[in-house]
Amino acid sequence: MYLTNARRAATAIALVWGAAASAETITIATVNNGDMIRMQGLTADFTEQNPDIELEWVTLEENVLRQRVTQDIASNGGQFDVMTIGTYEVPIWAKNDWLVSLNDLPEEYDAEDLLPAIRDGLTVDGELYAAPFYGESSMVMYRTDLMEEAGMEMPEAPTWEFIEEAAAAMTDKDNEVYGICLRGKAGWGENMAFLTAMSNSFGARWFDMDWQPQFDSEAWATTLDTYLRLMNEYGPPGASNNGFNENLSLFQQGKCGMWIDATVAASFVTNPDDSTVADSVGFALAPDAGLGKRSNWLWAWTLAIPAGTDSEEAAKKFVQWATSKGYTELVAEEEGWANVPPGTRTSLYENQEYLDAAPFAQKTLESIQAADPTNPSVDEVPYTGVQFVAIPEFAGIGTLAGQEFSAALAGQQSAEEALEKAQALTADEMEAAGY
Known part of the structure; x- marks a missing residue:
């Protein structure tokens, strides 16, 4: 019996190590702002849905992040599979063919729900090149x-x-x-x-x-x-x-x-x-x-995928998860509606639970639309x-x-x-x- 139990234990360990060995790791560069820190704390939801994908985080102060990701993508360095960039970089980098198009995100992602003022700034020649994590004025x-x-x-x-x-x-x-x-x-x-x-x-x-x-x-x-x-x-x-x-x-x-x-x-x-x-x-x-x-002003912190990544499909799964309506609902459930990432989706500003919880919601939307x-x-x-x-x-x-x-x-x-x-x-x- 001891040998049988030992074999079972060895088999279980081998399966765990095998799963870990086969998991695909994607590296995400992001800024040390509160909403991104909160996202990192909620990623167990993503890894439970995608056990074959592991996440590695590089979290940086704003000026340092901009310098690091710009250097990496301009030199085709390949350090990151997902980059947190803004409304300034997206159209310039897209025209240089540095970013992967996100036009093939599944229908349930509902890109049409993105606020036009935010979506337009991330779109080049009809192609969406970054997904907004939050938008702001x-x-x-x-x-x-x-x-x-x-x-x-x-x-x-x-x-x-x-x-x-x-x-x-x-x-x-x-x-x-x-x-x-x-x-x-x-x-x-x-x-x-x-x-x-x-x-x-x-x-x-x-x-x-x-x-x-x-x-x-x-x-x-x-x-x-x-x-x-x-x-x-x-x-x-x-x-x-x-x-x-x-x-x-x-x-x-x-x-x-x-x-x-x-x-x-x-x-x-x-x-x-x-x-x-x-x-x-x-x-x-x-x-x-x-x-x-x-x-x-008008800005969005977005998640974009550099062209040439070896993990494009895994990166797209993460980008879709982090900028989806489902993620908004996850934050609402865990942290309350007032703390969901703002300024990206029309449906959020039609959600009475959010409007009731967030006294700043209408001013945010008004400011975004006025820019x-x-x-x-x-x-x-x-x-x-x-x-x-x-x-x-x-x-x-x-x-x-x-x-x-x-x-x-x-x-x-x-x-x-x-x-x-x-x-x-x-x-x-x-x-x-x-x-």
Whole structure:
């Protein structure tokens, strides 16, 4: 009997090892944002459905992720089978034949349910090249208790003038409460995402119709002066090091009167498990300067598959799972409807359970639908993109300009010097690129 039991045990071990040996591993590069961290915690659902696929995660800070995946796909490095990329990269990389088309996802995936504003940005020549994990615009998140104490009422659609008045009224530096928190960390997708969207509302442009940089314009001077004044007088110390995640933490700790940033943050600032001010958060549209353009952007963090992967079918199964209606329902079941990935599907904004649970839902949808990538600023521009310029060179020049503006915020140079340097370096890069 002992030998029989031993043989059975050996057979079971062999079967386990055989299954492990035959499992296909896919490597997923993603950003360290809250929704992606939550996804990693729920992937047992995927592996139970797909026991022949193992998942390996590479989770990186936003700027580092962008650098790593761009280097890998441009060199055909093959490190990743699924990449977390955004609305900026997808059309550029698709035109370079760097991405696998997702047009063959099964009918039950229901690609037609994707919000048109989000889907259109991920589609080239009728082919969908990335699946949106969440979509976002930007809006004002604010402390309703501090606004009330200041004797003020946030409008549904505030101006920058009102924002500055409210920031002054809510600032209490002795108690580490700052009237406003904004991105200061350098990066084309960090401080320049915010500043580019802000500049649109002041009538600024990256380029005129002849592709000449416009940092020497009065509109850019007004944008940067306003931003630096807000941050220097009413913002937290060390703001030049703060990006999305750092400001999220500050707001959750009750240290920001207002925070203007991605709509996706709303579920995290209203979650009592994470936020000390969850019961006193209000929402408003991103500010304007009275010129007809608000400072809201348009973005989606997406899952895409690099061309040349050896695990295309397994990668597609994961992408389908992570961006499906079923995944939304899984998050709702595990974490509550308010915490599902927002901004990707029409059906979510027709779901009364979600609308009841998420006080920010309507503002998010309104902000996404109001952003116009084809007409982002007051004056005509030769490019598309709201908080970015949809050309390959933008990642480089956006980061360089962001470094200059971050240095100005840190007090290392004046606004005028930062704008002069941004103008010169952008002109040099664009001339070298042949524009």
